[in-house]
Amino acid sequence: MCELLAMSANTPTDLCFSFTGLTRRGGETGPHKDGWGVAFYEGKGVRCFHDAGASASSRIAEVVQTHPIKSEVAICHIRQANVGAVSLANTHPFTRELWGRYWVFAHNGQLSGFSPQPGFYEPVGDTDSEALFCDMLNHLRRHCDRHAATEDVIRQLVQLAGSYARRGVFNLLLSNGDWLFTYCSTKMACITRRAPFGPARLKDADMVVDFESETTPDDIVSVIVTEPLTSDEIWDIYRPGEWRLWRRGEVVMAQAPTE
């Protein structure tokens, strides 16, 4: 399996702290050593870093840990390969352009017997994840247009995510640079940090940050992960089937399954 990390913020914010914690799990405190990647939106542009090796010992991951790249939406993934060889083409997150925006996708899980409909977008590598991403974008192109309301796009995504989750494990991070859609099939947690900010300690590295010294009182920064990254904060746990749409650090649409 793999682990996911995303950030949604109302001001450009770096991911150094969370990224440092997550990437230790790529070969050091965790087994996800078969590649890692991260995408940072900057305006409509997106900046990606990928490596097919272990993040815990990657020179490029070290630069991303220590060189603050500021973004309002970021998506990160560390991989433990199941479907598809260890290779750059199989390394999340994946990016495609749709309606003049870059869409970025990362996935944790595995589906059995998924065979996508032919469509415009095609996978380059051979993971089921990238095939699912292409399937989602092909579906959106067929059922929405570029002027569709966000609510309509999200309704389509929720239906699709639900149909995938019925066939396996499908924990999803998807962004178009404006919003961040998160879907929990089995495992996801989040935290929103806002004033008054306090310190936080990573579980996976000997690192404490005092967010108060790094933020302004108006900042709202949310982090969404597979497994909580800090040992001294309360994380909000998604329920299976729950989804949340984040924008500028806050949940703007959400639904948890009824009991």
Next chain:
Amino acid sequence: MCELLAMSANTPTDLCFSFTGLTRRGGETGPHKDGWGVAFYEGKGVRCFHDAGASASSRIAEVVQTHPIKSEVAICHIRQANVGAVSLANTHPFTRELWGRYWVFAHNGQLSGFSPQPGFYEPVGDTDSEALFCDMLNHLRRHCDRHAATEDVIRQLVQLAGSYARRGVFNLLLSNGDWLFTYCSTKMACITRRAPFGPARLKDADMVVDFESETTPDDIVSVIVTEPLTSDEIWDIYRPGEWRLWRRGEVVMAQAPTE
């Protein structure tokens, strides 16, 4: 204007030497300080680095200079903005997926009054370069299919490049990871290094490399640029209107305009 750099090799080869020379021109020995980017193919995957600042003082460019990333095809660009603001979305090279492959594009020049046909691929930023790239891929999708012979694809690209070059300056690097297409509208030079290898000295940095110590006798490595990067080698200068298709370090198709 901008400067281009590409590499085609018959074995995975790093770009550290040429990249170091080119990136000095991004704010130090040259004025191209409005962003830089580089794409390295690894198998069918592609690894990109982009920055909207000056390459000569970029921490990420420094990592790419010193951390050998081995590739058979690489494309690099340093930007001096004319059309489009300085931003990540306007920073070359641009990437799109077509027929299950990543296509990478970088361009030097400017076209007057270019308005692309609507199509599937759309620019995210506001450079004429990215609009041209989308126009080329939309054209290929309309006129070829995924099983088209390389000759047919190249014939389409040559026609398109010629039509763009009649409307302005259009020096082009384009790859699908298998081959590298280069078109010279005004300025391009290349060099092919093979055994017996010798030393070479950069024009823009105090750096000499002895290729013999870094290669095997079977290696063939070609570098294509806007302006020669070394002071002690003979570069082959393209003529305006000339194009060459490179594969695994060698020219496999080419045409120079008749006198």
